[in-house]
Amino acid sequence: AVNEARLWDSLMEMAKIGATEKGGVCRIALTDLDREGRDLFVKWCKDAGCTISVDQMGNIFARRPGKNNDLPPVMTGSHLDSQPTGGKFDGVYGVLAGLEVVRTLNDFGIETDAPVEVAVWTNEEGSRFAPAMVASGVFAGVFDLDYGLSRADLDGKTMGEELKRIGYAGDLPVGGRPIGAYFEAHIEQGPILEAETKTIGVVTHAQGQRWYEVNVIGQDAHAGPTPMERRKDALVGAARMVGEVNRIGLAHKPFGRATVGLLNPIPNSRNVIPGKVFFTIDFRNPNEDALTAMDAEMRASLAKIAEEQGLEIEITQIWHSPVVTFHEKCVGAVRNATQRLGFSNMEIVSGAGHDACYINRVAPTGMIFIPCEDGISHNEIENAAPADCAAGCNVLLHAMVEAATA
Amino acid sequence: AVNEARLWDSLMEMAKIGATEKGGVCRIALTDLDREGRDLFVKWCKDAGCTISVDQMGNIFARRPGKNNDLPPVMTGSHLDSQPTGGKFDGVYGVLAGLEVVRTLNDFGIETDAPVEVAVWTNEEGSRFAPAMVASGVFAGVFDLDYGLSRADLDGKTMGEELKRIGYAGDLPVGGRPIGAYFEAHIEQGPILEAETKTIGVVTHAQGQRWYEVNVIGQDAHAGPTPMERRKDALVGAARMVGEVNRIGLAHKPFGRATVGLLNPIPNSRNVIPGKVFFTIDFRNPNEDALTAMDAEMRASLAKIAEEQGLEIEITQIWHSPVVTFHEKCVGAVRNATQRLGFSNMEIVSGAGHDACYINRVAPTGMIFIPCEDGISHNEIENAAPADCAAGCNVLLHAMVEAATA
Numbered sequence A, B: 001a002v003n004e005a006r007l008w009d010s011l012m013e014m015a016k017i018g019a020t021e022k023g024g025v026c027r028i029a030l031t032d033l034d035r036e037g038r039d040l041f042v043k044w045c046k047d048a049g050c051t052i053s054v055d056q057m058g059n060i061f062a063r064r065p066g067k068n069n070d071l072p073p074v075m076t077g078s079h080l081d082s083q084p085t086g087g088k089f090d091g092v093y094g095v096l097a098g099l100e101v102v103r104t105l106n107d108f109g110i111e112t113d114a115p116v117e118v119a120v121w122t123n124e125e126g127s128r129f130a131p132a133m134v135a136s137g138v139f140a141g142v143f144d145l146d147y148g149l150s151r152a153d154l155d156g157k158t159m160g161e162e163l164k165r166i167g168y169a170g171d172l173p174v175g176g177r178p179i180g181a182y183f184e185a186h187i188e189q190g191p192i193l194e195a196e197t198k199t200i201g202v203v204t205h206a207q208g209q210r211w212y213e214v215n216v217i218g219q220d221a222h223a224g225p226t227p228m229e230r231r232k233d234a235l236v237g238a239a240r241m242v243g244e245v246n247r248i249g250l251a252h253k254p255f256g257r258a259t260v261g262l263l264n265p266i267p268n269s270r271n272v273i274p275g276k277v278f279f280t281i282d283f284r285n286p287n288e289d290a291l292t293a294m295d296a297e298m299r300a301s302l303a304k305i306a307e308e309q310g311l312e313i314e315i316t317q318i319w320h321s322p323v324v325t326f327h328e329k330c331v332g333a334v335r336n337a338t339q340r341l342g343f344s345n346m347e348i349v350s351g352a353g354h355d356a357c358y359i360n361r362v363a364p365t366g367m368i369f370i371p372c373e374d375g376i377s378h379n380e381i382e383n384a385a386p387a388d389c390a391a392g393c394n395v396l397l398h399a400m401v402e403a404a405t406a
């Protein structure tokens, strides 16, 4: 069994890097704080006897050798970057659960047949650089390297530049090598396990996602002398569109999700009628056809609103991550480990995207969910119980050892 | 008569400072570009034989002596700051029309009885530091000096700090000295003069304004796993409120105006349900009772939306500038000069606030409007005809000379 206190202490130690006043974490991808988090992880892994390599997307691999190092590694991992108002567990838990597996194997002097690796994937959140999971996507061959390195934040800084700046632009080619199996432990980030009072979610699928960027174009004008009927107020139009996106989510209950997370009026000045609004849409559905239907409904409604308001509109789908079915072998390994260890459990569909979704394309992959308080994530108050963190980590340990044993 | 080409050349020269790609100007209050604009104005005034003084709010006064320098000065002026996507005329025109009056008096060797002053008022736009017209407001005793100097931008920088930084924190006490009369020339910033094909607007009144800051508070949560019915999406609520503000403006046609110009979701990340939205409201009406009614309707509707959406709301009125009636003596002087010079004209109510609105409280004040293309202002494409600029400046010259002659 893993060391619950050690795992918890590591989580709390890492959470100091980018700690916010409200008890959360702001450790945005490829900032100085992301570098600090990476440095601490690398130090801990070296102390645990691992060798470190970094690829050209800044993905970090900490390797614990096995008996037969020609065997493909059994890998786990997740991400260290956070949302601007993120929590202490999203991503970090999966990384430090991996480290705890290594430390536990060391404690008991266990030598696996295959080597074990713990991965940190760059920019999983997709908050600073869209889309999400871009570096595991390059690893899995979904995106090419140039696409990955050229992703830019709203200030125009690219991932390539920022990786160099923080010293994590590695030499290793991205992907293209065999992995025996990949497991990722994560907080659920939703309310289901808590509501059902289950300790472990055996993740079978992940929802499909479509992300969009929308520009609504009207005309800047003075808020005082411009009569209401002469206005081309891009924000009035965008506001109706936000309502419509939400309506589409509600119309696809219980499984559809529709969110406008980012919205920037331009010029964003109190006494100027906004001439332009840039906003994003995040659509999800575990059913690919329903996701396609949401796309069509959204395009029709937004065009209609734009026409009615005398505005122009440009809608660009910037990302499509189809519904994922995890690998039966790994889902089975998670289920077996959970049952063997006697944890209450249920099958669950991931509402969030995870690096595991992309790694599943190049290696047999499975995921382990643990509950989080009130189902709240992407929030500074995100919380998880030490015992649940240890439970998920024990399942991870057992699933990995099984997979790493010939 | 004034020199049309010289006035136009000065406008175009000043427009180079902060020039934008689309032909507009971005010269935001108390930035380095604002300093450059001020420096150029000061140089031009010194070349025209004026003495310069600067008060503690950074207001600049360029003085051309009269025969009797114990007489209170006849003053004109406006502002050099712009909106983020502003034009070449808003404010600048009134300042450079004042300079052109001085230059013309020099050309013809005219000595007025009273001294003539050209003022540049700090932060008229209210875009970086709210409210608008804050420095003329301190001059007129509407706000105290501490209030003025402590106005902060969204990054927390105060006007006091920024005035020091750009070297325009003067020694002169703000206000408290007699002014014989104040005239301000400005583009209309609305469509009326153009629609009525009049060259000069004799401004009789200015609309009342109320500005608000609104915080809508919900709960950050993950855009993927959070079911639609569990969300407290502050942006969905704020979007309904934007629609409601617009509806109130439309309900108060033809005179009411209602604008949400600035809106910031927090954390503003693509895959986070926004837990908070900060936005502003700008309400205007030439009828004070109607403005009060708009206030009441808005408070009731926004509270209702917040309740329906399960959100908290805080509404703060940060500014109230009541309806202004300009001084009969100065309105008459503008009307007389316009008629004497034979320009087509009409009486008009200002839709925008102007420094003249506050100076009217401490000195007899009048305003002169000229048309602007398509009624468009607070936009980079803002435009005015050279002949109209000269016409307004000639009216200003005649009104000022009349007022400065005993």
Ligand SMILES: NC(=O)NCCC(=O)O
Pocket (backbone or CB within 6 Å): A090, A124, A125, A126, A132, A133, A189, A351, A352, A353, A354, B222, B223, B224, B271
């Ligand atoms: N796990 C997680 O929060 N991933 C971010 C990408 C997403 O929004 O699904």
Ligand SMILES: NC(=O)NCCC(=O)O
Pocket (backbone or CB within 6 Å): A222, A223, A224, A271, B090, B124, B125, B126, B132, B133, B189, B351, B352, B353, B354
């Ligand atoms: N003239 C002008 O644009 N003033 C800014 C203040 C306002 O919004 O009325």
